[in-house]
Amino acid sequence: MSIRIGILGYGNLGRGVECAIKHNPDTELVAVFTRRDPETVKILTETAKVYSVKDAEQHKDEIDVLIICGGSATDLPVQTPEYVKYFNVVDSFDTHKRIPEHFANVDKAATETGHVGIISVGWDPGMFSLNRMYANAILTEGNDYTFWGKGVSQGHSDAVRRIKGVKDAKQYTIPVEAALESVRNGENPELTTRQKHTRECFVVAEEGADLARIEEEIKTMPNYFDEYDTTVHFISQEELDRDHSGIPHGGFVIRSGKTGWNNENSHVIEYSLKLDSNPEFTSSVIVAYARAAYRMNKEGQKGCKTVFDVAPAYLSALDGAELRKKFL
Amino acid sequence: MSIRIGILGYGNLGRGVECAIKHNPDTELVAVFTRRDPETVKILTETAKVYSVKDAEQHKDEIDVLIICGGSATDLPVQTPEYVKYFNVVDSFDTHKRIPEHFANVDKAATETGHVGIISVGWDPGMFSLNRMYANAILTEGNDYTFWGKGVSQGHSDAVRRIKGVKDAKQYTIPVEAALESVRNGENPELTTRQKHTRECFVVAEEGADLARIEEEIKTMPNYFDEYDTTVHFISQEELDRDHSGIPHGGFVIRSGKTGWNNENSHVIEYSLKLDSNPEFTSSVIVAYARAAYRMNKEGQKGCKTVFDVAPAYLSALDGAELRKKFL
Numbered sequence: 260m261s262i263r264i265g266i267l268g269y270g271n272l273g274r275g276v277e278c279a280i281k282h283n284p285d286t287e288l289v290a291v292f293t294r295r296d297p298e299t300v301k302i303l304t305e306t307a308k309v310y311s312v313k314d315a316e317q318h319k320d321e322i323d324v325l326i327i328c329g330g331s332a333t334d335l336p337v338q339t340p341e342y343v344k345y346f347n348v349v350d351s352f353d354t355h356k357r358i359p360e361h362f363a364n365v366d367k368a369a370t371e372t373g374h375v376g377i378i379s380v381g382w383d384p385g386m387f388s389l390n391r392m393y394a395n396a397i398l399t400e401g402n403d404y405t406f407w408g409k410g411v412s413q414g415h416s417d418a419v420r421r422i423k424g425v426k427d428a429k430q431y432t433i434p435v436e437a438a439l440e441s442v443r444n445g446e447n448p449e450l451t452t453r454q455k456h457t458r459e460c461f462v463v464a465e466e467g468a469d470l471a472r473i474e475e476e477i478k479t480m481p482n483y484f485d486e487y488d489t490t491v492h493f494i495s496q497e498e499l500d501r502d503h504s505g506i507p508h509g510g511f512v513i514r515s516g517k518t519g520w521n522n523e524n525s526h527v528i529e530y531s532l533k534l535d536s537n538p539e540f541t542s543s544v545i546v547a548y549a550r551a552a553y554r555m556n557k558e559g560q561k562g563c564k565t566v567f568d569v570a571p572a573y574l575s576a577l578d579g580a581e582l583r584k585k586f587l
Numbered sequence: 588m589s590i591r592i593g594i595l596g597y598g599n600l601g602r603g604v605e606c607a608i609k610h611n612p613d614t615e616l617v618a619v620f621t622r623r624d625p626e627t628v629k630i631l632t633e634t635a636k637v638y639s640v641k642d643a644e645q646h647k648d649e650i651d652v653l654i655i656c657g658g659s660a661t662d663l664p665v666q667t668p669e670y671v672k673y674f675n676v677v678d679s680f681d682t683h684k685r686i687p688e689h690f691a692n693v694d695k696a697a698t699e700t701g702h703v704g705i706i707s708v709g710w711d712p713g714m715f716s717l718n719r720m721y722a723n724a725i726l727t728e729g730n731d732y733t734f735w736g737k738g739v740s741q742g743h744s745d746a747v748r749r750i751k752g753v754k755d756a757k758q759y760t761i762p763v764e765a766a767l768e769s770v771r772n773g774e775n776p777e778l779t780t781r782q783k784h785t786r787e788c789f790v791v792a793e794e795g796a797d798l799a800r801i802e803e804e805i806k807t808m809p810n811y812f813d814e815y816d817t818t819v820h821f822i823s824q825e826e827l828d829r830d831h832s833g834i835p836h837g838g839f840v841i842r843s844g845k846t847g848w849n850n851e852n853s854h855v856i857e858y859s860l861k862l863d864s865n866p867e868f869t870s871s872v873i874v875a876y877a878r879a880a881y882r883m884n885k886e887g888q889k890g891c892k893t894v895f896d897v898a899p900a901y902l903s904a905l906d907g908a909e910l911r912k913k914f915l
Binding site: 275277278279281282283303355358359362379384386388389390391392393395396397398399400443445518519520524525526527528529530531532533534535536539540542543544547565566567568569570571572574575576579580582583584585586587 | 603605606607609610611631683686687690707712714716717718719720721723724725726727728771773846847848852853854855856857858859860861862863864867868870871872875893894895896897898899900902903904907908910911912913914915
């Protein structure tokens with residue numbers, strides 16, 4: 260019998276989850292819950308139904324794991340603690356500073372109701388977090404580096420779009436190759452924000468807009484761009500649509516550390532991702548953790564978990580003997 | 588109170604474990620057990636004792652985890668199932684084909700006596716296995732690639748040393764850069780053995796030895812070299828000692844896979860290691876898993892485990908809240 264999954268929120272991430280379920284034959288999409296009028300939401304899975312989010316609770320016995328695809332700013336802090344009362348859940352909460360609070364809220368509701376809620380699943384937080392943690396447990400003395408990109412930052416693209424005279428825009432975060440090389444060589448550099456990443460913007464300006472002023476406003480925007488070297492390209496809407504419609508991303512987690520009685524030996528551990536589609540990769544991680552949530556709950560576990568608390572074997576459709584044979 | 592560790596077997600790996608324990612203040616080396624005369628074995632840790640391996644069982648109440656540093660060919664198949672009767676143990680068993688049998692033997696003895704035995708810990712098997720498994724759980728459709736090196740292969744170095752006229756030798760396994768690049772670019776190449784790695788030998792010949800014959804014997808040696816492009820350099824013992832005394836190693840685990848409703852997006856996950864000292868890095872992984880063995884057993888778990896069965900948080904000296912704050 261397959262693991263019955265519900266999706267709450269059908270945007271880029273929800274659609275990614277739907278695709279990932281198709282790639283995992285032991286999982287099955289049962290329902291999509293939406294805040295929109297369900298009649299207007301067309302999904303790809305013929306066997307699944309679309310319901311109003313208001314009716315989610317009524318379907319609790321038909322669903323093994325609910326994947327919550329809301330935003331971290333205002334949706335997940337409310338949704339995850341609420342829905343974990345009725346379902347095992349997985350979310351991709353990524354507001355780092357509010358994780359302790361979110362964890363506590365989800366843990367309380369999950370423990371009281373006997374469910375498992377796995378939070379902050381994806382690649383960062385998620386796989387990058389895991390790799391930072393594993394590398395620190397192995398190399399106790401050393402330095403950590405995380406680089407992001409090359410990839411589209413939604414937040415930065417939005418910030419550019421809000422500038423007067425900008426019709427559309429896409430922003431790429433790009434790691435500085437020389438910094439990456441220095442870290443890989445075990446040189447343990449101290450890197451400023453500017454030395455780690457550059458930013459590149461592709462901007463469609465409104466007709467007659469003052470391009471010099473737009474470029475200046477981008478480059479000096481506090482928090483978003485002022486600490487970076489930024490390049491601005493003005494292009495047509497046609498070019499933007501043709502060349503910049505994807506949502507690629509990725510990055511690098513590197514730990515460089517020492518071993519030996521007198522720290523005489525150096526080691527570098529590197530984990531990297533190169534992703535055509537940020538939401539689809541994130542979704543693929545989430546569906547593996549949905550399998551884990553289901554199994555852990557079946558075994559009687561409950562409460563809030565993160566990627567640190569989930570034994571790797573729970574993520575795979577294969578059993579222990581198969582895993583040892585194939586991957587050990 | 589720190590985790591009290593014993594080491595069985597004091598070679599390169601045992602010494603590496605001793606160094607790793609120094610880097611993990613919540614662990615403490617209590618005893619080293621040796622097959623040699625204990626009087627002749629000098630260790631670095633002043634507070635630890637050296638005993639004959641014959642007396643190991645007598646010290647079972649002083650030790651929380653015994654790290655077994657024997658060889659996979661003949662030592663570990665006997666030692667791990669034997670000592671897990673008295674101790675929680677960790678080993679680095681790496682004979683892939685015999686893992687099912689080794690797992691079953693260790694599991695039986697560990698379950699009967701209430702101990703935890705974690706087998707096949709290190710980097711391959713170990714961290715590489717974990718990364719293959721995680722990547723496969725995330726990207727269910729794709730291809731796996733493992734490259735080793737640049738690093739010293741002990742087995743191949745020994746094979747060269749057994750050739751008549753060879754006084755000393757060191758063999759490096761080197762991944763082919765073009766193959767790595769093709770894999771990283773998501774080209775999903777089908778690679779022969781020869782296309783993945785080259786081999787480089789540094790050989791000290793005996794005086795008057797027939798160098799051409801030695802080179803030919805190396806290059807055509809079945810199983811070890813005949814399927815590879817091999818380069819042979821004849822150097823002096825002085826050069827070998829000066830330039831090739833280290834035991835570096837490393838490698839790359841790459842999975843390239845597809846997501847999307849119609850597999851329209853590609854992704855590449857890469858994990859790589861660059862290690863100055865193969866045994867010291869392996870030991871550092873082992874000590875983190877010794878912490879896990881101790882904790883899991885404290886919680887009442889027993890039986891044989893591999894890296895797939897151990898939740899990441901067990902490896903770290905930090906608690907859950909600290910891990911979430913620092914690495915999530």
